[in-house]
Amino acid sequence: MATLSLETIRKSFGDTQVIHGVDIDVADGEFIVIVGPSGCGKSTLLRMVAGLEGVSDGEIRIDGLRVNEAEPMDRDIAMVFQNYALYPHMSVAENMGYGLKIAKTPRAEIDARVGEAARLLQLEPYLARRPRELSGGQRQRVAMGRAIVRRPKVFLFDEPLSNLDAKLRVQMRLEIKQLQRALGVTALYVTHDQVEAMTLADRMIVMNAGRADQIGRPLDVYADPQTAFVAGFIGSPPTNFLPTARFGGPEGAQMGIRPEHLTLCEPDAGRVAGRTLSVEPLGAETLIHLRLEDGGDVTVRQDGAAPVPAEGAAAGLDWDWAQAMHFDADGQRLRR
Template sequence: MATVTLQNVRKSFGKTEVIHGVDLDIADGEFIVIVGPSGCGKSTLLRMVAGLETITSGEVRINGNVVNDQEPMERDIAMVFQNYALYPHMSVFDNMAYGLKIAKVARSEIEHRVAAAAKLLQLEPYLRRKPRELSGGQRQRVAMGRAIVRKPAVFLFDEPLSNLDAKLRVQMRLEIKALQRELGVTALYVTHDQVEAMTLADRMVVMNGGVADQIGKPLDVYANPQTAFVAGFIGSPPTNFLDGGLVPGLSAGTRLGIRPEHLSLGKEGRLQATVAYTEALGAETLIHCRLSDGSQITARQDAAHPIPAEGDGIAVDWTDGDAMLFDAKGRRIKK
């Protein structure tokens, strides 16, 4: 196990800076999720920790040792990729054992480690199969097993569940979390899926254009986003944003953010809207409304409530304590 520290880490491709100075202290055994949209720099940041991308400036330290100039194999890390990266001509056993064979680990030790990992990952019946004979979830387990047998100080995951269907992603998410807890290993996990980030992370790093917009525990980030970007990215459906000029008591140039579950619809309220369309999702209903300026907001309500008809006029309101105010640059304004 290990601590990982990123100190003012920057990355440039030519004159284009893509990582703008990230600071992050990761505790021993902590599960950190780096989340953000495509192109935000999350995978680049992970690859810099892995040694697969050079660091333009700043420092990466593992267990207190600066690793900027170390090769990936010298960093005591193991990485699990999106595409599994298995050798198609090798059996499951040989795929899991390959790194140990290259490191000239004794045969008896290799067999012991692979057997232990296979039992942990429920892969014992498949050790003689080739990757083509496995399901997507089983292949991902093999990729994780290959990492586990190396007994690394740090696990790195680069969108490992993106190729799986929705049901299998949920299952694998639970398995990865349980596995990390059982092994007690430090982990960095990259994803664009904010549900994965919320459910897996001890702390999450929300990336926006190469900047770590916010770092914190998932529920803290959800409840108290520090920028409009974080408020809009974390949560589904996303936060509603209203121009301050539309809201009584606010000035133009500010933006009011309100999560869908905090909006109430009825006969009286601060704003008047028209119901554009509704989505009945079983336990809840999403009601999409259009305001006077043409903008759209979404309310989430329990399915037990009556569903308004499309085209109905309706009043929209909220509790002041649930509203979030942002300035013109998207920074949170403290109340």
């Protein structure tokens, strides 16, 4: 277990800067998720911690020790990749113990560590199998087992669940969280999936075009986004945005309101009116998509048992102004 510190980390490729000064202190045993869309710099940031990319400026410290120039093998980290990176000709046990074998760890200790990890990951019945004989979830467990036997100071996860189907992703999310808690290891996890970020993270880093737009606990980020980007990215369905000029506000500014904070009403009784484009009944909740009379689409989330307008029907929208978020023309949160 270890602390991890990123101090004003920057990365440039030639004259193009792709990481613009990220700062975070990660506590011993903390689970940090780096989340953002494709191309935002999240994997580049992880690869710099791993030592697979050089740091252009700033410092990376593991347990207080600067590791900028250290080789990946000397950083005492273990990485779990999206594609598992298993050796197809080796058994599960051989794959899990290979790093220890290369490090000339005694055979008895390798067997003990592999056995311990296999019990933790429920892989004992599969130790003699080859990767091709395993399911996707089992292969991911083997990849995690290979990391566990290293007993690293820091775990790094690079979109490890991207190749799994939806049901298995939910199961593996739970297993990763339980595993990290059981081991008490510090973890840095990269994903583009905001549901993974919300459910796994102690704190999350929301990346936007190479910048950390916001760092905080998942529910705090959801409830109090600091930028329009964060408000729109974290939450599903995403936040609705309306120009504040529609309500007498400044040009270029936006009001954001989450779908669950909108209420359907009669067309002439709401703050704005529109027509229903489509209705998505999801069981416990229903999503209603509307097109407003003066332009723009919005989504309303309501209880699944509540009545809904027919497609094409006119409807009004109302909301509590206390739930509305306001952002300036640059997307920064405005406080009242």
